[in-house]
Amino acid sequence: MTTHFEATSRTRLRRRPARGAYDEASVFAILDAGLIAHVGYAEGGAPRVIATAYWREGRTLYWHGAAGSQALRAQAGGIPVCVTVSHLDGLVLGRSGFAHSVLYRSVMAFGNTHEIESREGKRRAMDAFLERLYPGRTREIRPVHDAELDMIAVIALPIDEASAKVRGGGVNEKEEDLAGPGWAGVIPVETRLCAVRTDERVAGVALAASVGAYAEGAGLGAVLAKNARTHPA
Amino acid sequence: MTTHFEATSRTRLRRRPARGAYDEASVFAILDAGLIAHVGYAEGGAPRVIATAYWREGRTLYWHGAAGSQALRAQAGGIPVCVTVSHLDGLVLGRSGFAHSVLYRSVMAFGNTHEIESREGKRRAMDAFLERLYPGRTREIRPVHDAELDMIAVIALPIDEASAKVRGGGVNEKEEDLAGPGWAGVIPVETRLCAVRTDERVAGVALAASVGAYAEGAGLGAVLAKNARTHPA
Numbered sequence: 293m294t295t296h297f298e299a300t301s302r303t304r305l306r307r308r309p310a311r312g313a314y315d316e317a318s319v320f321a322i323l324d325a326g327l328i329a330h331v332g333y334a335e336g337g338a339p340r341v342i343a344t345a346y347w348r349e350g351r352t353l354y355w356h357g358a359a360g361s362q363a364l365r366a367q368a369g370g371i372p373v374c375v376t377v378s379h380l381d382g383l384v385l386g387r388s389g390f391a392h393s394v395l396y397r398s399v400m401a402f403g404n405t406h407e408i409e410s411r412e413g414k415r416r417a418m419d420a421f422l423e424r425l426y427p428g429r430t431r432e433i434r435p436v437h438d439a440e441l442d443m444i445a446v447i448a449l450p451i452d453e454a455s456a457k458v459r460g461g462g463v464n465e466k467e468e469d470l471a472g473p474g475w476a477g478v479i480p481v482e483t484r485l486c487a488v489r490t491d492e493r494v495a496g497v498a499l500a501a502s503v504g505a506y507a508e509g510a511g512l513g514a515v516l517a518k519n520a521r522t523h524p525a
Numbered sequence: 526m527t528t529h530f531e532a533t534s535r536t537r538l539r540r541r542p543a544r545g546a547y548d549e550a551s552v553f554a555i556l557d558a559g560l561i562a563h564v565g566y567a568e569g570g571a572p573r574v575i576a577t578a579y580w581r582e583g584r585t586l587y588w589h590g591a592a593g594s595q596a597l598r599a600q601a602g603g604i605p606v607c608v609t610v611s612h613l614d615g616l617v618l619g620r621s622g623f624a625h626s627v628l629y630r631s632v633m634a635f636g637n638t639h640e641i642e643s644r645e646g647k648r649r650a651m652d653a654f655l656e657r658l659y660p661g662r663t664r665e666i667r668p669v670h671d672a673e674l675d676m677i678a679v680i681a682l683p684i685d686e687a688s689a690k691v692r693g694g695g696v697n698e699k700e701e702d703l704a705g706p707g708w709a710g711v712i713p714v715e716t717r718l719c720a721v722r723t724d725e726r727v728a729g730v731a732l733a734a735s736v737g738a739y740a741e742g743a744g745l746g747a748v749l750a751k752n753a754r755t756h757p758a
Binding site: 302306307327328330331332333334335336338339340341342343345358360361362372373374375376378380382383385386387388389390392394396398400402418419422425426429430432433434436437440443462463465469470472473474475476477478479480481482483484485486487488489490491493494497498499500503506512 | 535539540560561563564565566567568569571572573574575576578591593594595605606607608609611613615616618619620621622623625627629631633635651652655658659662663665666667669670673676695696698702703705706707708709710711712713714715716717718719720721722723724726727730731732733736739745
């Protein structure tokens with residue numbers, strides 16, 4: 293079994309090949325640090341991009357929504373999609389406008405969707421999603437009802453092609469600009485967890501063990517990545 | 526001049542209309558709090574989604590990149606795109622799996638792209654982008670070189686249709702589940718600025734005034750939104 297995605301005409305980075313990676317470890321690390329994907333597909337011949345929560349199992353991505361959703365109805369039939377996940381890591385200011393940039397990690401994944409149609413398939417998928425986010429959560433709450441499963445659609449995307457693209461580092465500047473005026477550097481950014489807001493109707497119920505890793509000030513990506521490692525879907 | 530986008534068959538929210546908005550203020554507030562958009566388009570008949578930094582001027586979105594970029598070459602010719610900007614605001618845990626959700630703000634914008642071809646047009650656009658991000662920045666650094674303008678492509682998207690979708694609030698749960706076991710509540714998340722990393726080659730140069738608003742711990746969205754209000758592009 294290969295641990296690389298084959299670099300294809302649509303995934304191979306042409307301009308800055310050093311920023312690209314096609315190995316599973318690089319691609320999965322970026323996917324596993326994320327919660328929201330942007331799914332592009334055609335509807336009535338026109339492009340459409342929906343933001344959706346997703347999760348990964350092996351080389352397959354999943355997302356779900358209301359069974360009646362126009363987007364999910366389109367995807368359920370099996371259509372080509374491009375799923376892009378991106379993390380903004382910082383702003384770069386150079387001594388020239390040209391050297392201003394952003395730091396990021398991103399993945400583009402291509403494939404054809406299909407729907408998980410059976411109740412048992414949907415139940416397994418949704419439980420896996422909950423456990424992937426909040427390890428142990430399915431044992432803290434009641435089982436999902438059949439009627440609830442009937443209200444959702446679960447879409448699977450076996451990844452056919454994927455690439456990762458990462459811009460790290462600092463200011464990339466031409467030698468001749470180094471003497472120029474103005475501050476230069478990086479402003480890192482991170483998506484962090486804030487203090488939990490307990491629902492007032494469960495006052496007195498202890499914070500769930502499954503939520504323990506989501507500590508105030510922790511990086512969301514780090515928590516998601518760790519849970520993916522310790523409790524893969 | 527209308528201050529609403531017309532709700533069309535592809536922007537009107539059908540399932541949860543209360544979450545949708547079509548007025549400029551709602552759409553622009555979400556766009557102005559963001560830096561990275563996901564641009565969906567067709568390339569060779571297949572969907573493709575690129576993550577890119579963007580900015581807004583009135584009802585037009587802009588982004589740029591290397592002139593030789595395959596994506597920008599495709600968009601320069603004038604093609605239909607869907608630009609989606611999303612902000613993740615929190616994780617919602619309910620007492621049922623079904624009530625688990627996320628808090629978000631998002632915008633979908635549709636239109637046809639065109640390229641800003643002239644050097645003067647590109648210079649103006651890129652300066653506006655810098656000023657929109659870092660008010661006063663263009664006066665802190667040297668002017669952009671013609672050769673640099675020739676190396677980039679600038680894409681404009683006059684927005685034809687747009688809608689905002691916002692999921693705020695807390696746990697939406699069925700009455701019958703309120704007595705269930707398990708903690709319930711919201712884990713808010715926010716993209717925050719970290720301490721700046723000054724480029725070691727400008728040691729001794731004071732932090733630029735244009736960067737002053739990017740204080741450690743501030744929310745990136747709040748800083749971007751404020752700069753858009755006080756220094757619109």
